[in-house]
Amino acid sequence: MAKSFPYGGYVGQLLRVNLSNKGITKEDLREDWARDFVGGVGLTARILYEEIPPKIDPLGPENKLVMMTGPVNGTMIPAASRSSFCAKSPYTKSFFHSIFGGFLGPELKFAGYDGLIIEGQSEKPVYIWINDDKVEVRDAGHLWGKDPFTTQDILRREIGDEEIHIATIGLAGEEKAPYAMILCDIRASGRGGMGAVMGSKNLKAIAIRGTGNVTVPNMLRVYNTSVRINEIFATNPGVQGLSGYGTPRNVAAMNEGGILPTRNWQTETFKGMKNITGEAMREQVVKGDRACFACSINCTKYSVVPRGPYKSVINGADYETIYAFGSICEVDNIEVLCKADELCDYYGIDLISTGLCIGWAMECYEKGIFTKKDTDGIDLRFGNADGMLEMIEKIGKREGLGELLAKGTRDASKIVGKGTEQFAIHNKGLEWPGHTCRPFPAAAVGYATGPRGGSHHDIRPTAEKSGLVDRKILEEKGGVAAEINHWLILGDSMLICHLGEPVWGPLKISDSMINALNAVTGWELDYEGARKLAEREWNMIRCFSAREGFTREDDRLPTRFMEEPVPEGPMQGSHIPKETLERLKDDYFTYRGWDLKTGNPTKQKLSELGLDFAIDDIC
């Protein structure tokens, strides 16, 4: 058992599993690190900065894969079910956090651990079985080559417990495909190749059963805080629609606003939109709603295509699925999108990167850069639904053109050349999510400077997309982006869900977020205290990237966003020219107290935040 921890919500214990020597140790969570970095992503960034040397091979034994919870996980605080997998990414080559919902995070805490650190590399396939304080590294030879859902079924039967929660990789993770994901029950730790890191360790799965609980200093305070946040969720116009339509609620509205990325971002209006909206999905395939642990938002849709060539059963589709395979590839059939989603889960690949890689290949094909010889005979035009599904299979198996596309658009376009880098839609190697920044300067600088690059969870475009902030004004957008960074990173350290954005943010850390953290931990943070935590965490991650060699020059946008204005619709003409981006970066770095030339935190800033240990590394 862990010793008594001074702050509520924490177990006070980390589990460390070394797969090279099968060593299993339980160690105390450092109180000062919990207080300074909270948990989740912030705490993991601190741990990995300490424990893994710079410039290591992300797929080598020196990399570590960390599953971390936050203090609010496992309590009744709503939208706080999440957990993070973090490592040095084989895809972006820096610190990466890939967050998922469901039940796995709370289960780890119930088993008695705030986090799980996986290090080393097993010689043979194994899985980790955590059954409260009993932890084993077991042979997984019989699971290797199996898809995630089959693996989960086998493990539940083998262990004899239907209630266990399981994280597992698919074929892509086993093959160390750069954007392989980890499937966590039905949710995905999808982005940045965390599945490849897991596969590189010959780790097929992590199965968890916990029967403990989470202790808080004042139960009534946590109860009242939870009731209050649930009340706000239930009545906030920006949250309540998620129960009915899930994130696909966005599709029709964004198309109307001319901000639905289409045809590999050649335009932002999709003529086939009507068939792939949240409304169409609800009418045609949705059979029920599902929620994560202790969450009242209920955003996940359970969808079934009962028969026909696109027969599938999925938890989704989410907006990002509809974007990546629908509007990006111009496929206007919701059943096809369900099948695409299912295939990505089956192989264990990130669906955003997969869809964007296929969209890029479709553009190569239509421009005559690829012919049928390159595409294994597939007529890879935009809108070819069956061709798109075939390409997902090829990426999953790394066959033919799939081998090239499995590398991602950055590397694939470098290999192909011929100007294809122009329409490779990524930043820092990570393909773009379905939220534009061409009309939104705060979002643009947030994306560009984000540690992960193409992630809508390092910045949120909602502030400008809702009109809360005037998108037409460039001034002070650096500060807007920085404060959005702050509520996001504090949320990712508590591990709360960003879909509660209007309540947790949306422009800065909200009272609701601070109240939840204080209620659970017993802290009495005010806004400035919470903001300082967030700023420290954000700078910690920037230090990790700087130590890896990232500089201001890496804070980019896709060339298309800088050089090709939106050609039609109400946002016609929108783009972020390079000189505008540089001006926005100046504003952002100045606001943050970072060096304008390098983009690194300054010595003064690091001292101010108590990050002196990083000064010699990056200043």
Place this chain on the structure above:
Amino acid sequence: MARVKVKSFSVIRDVLGSEVVEIDVNQPETVGGLFQELLRRYGQPFKEKIWDPETGQIAPFLMKLNETIIRSTSDMDYKIHNGDKVAIIFPIGGG
């Protein structure tokens, strides 16, 4: 009086009953006047989708007035005219 077409989606469309509805707006013939008329006609269910009870204010969202994007937070005084089209573009976070 101005007769305008209002286009909406998902939960707001569900309240209005159709993707496009025609609304007669009397004084003031502004976007704000249109929302007051929608509120009068569709009552509490509409209010719940548009107004934030925590602030008492209309929630932030964009609209498309004909082909121009305007904001609920600053542009409710925009004049509307007979035959105008107003689309309600209410964003949420993507997953």
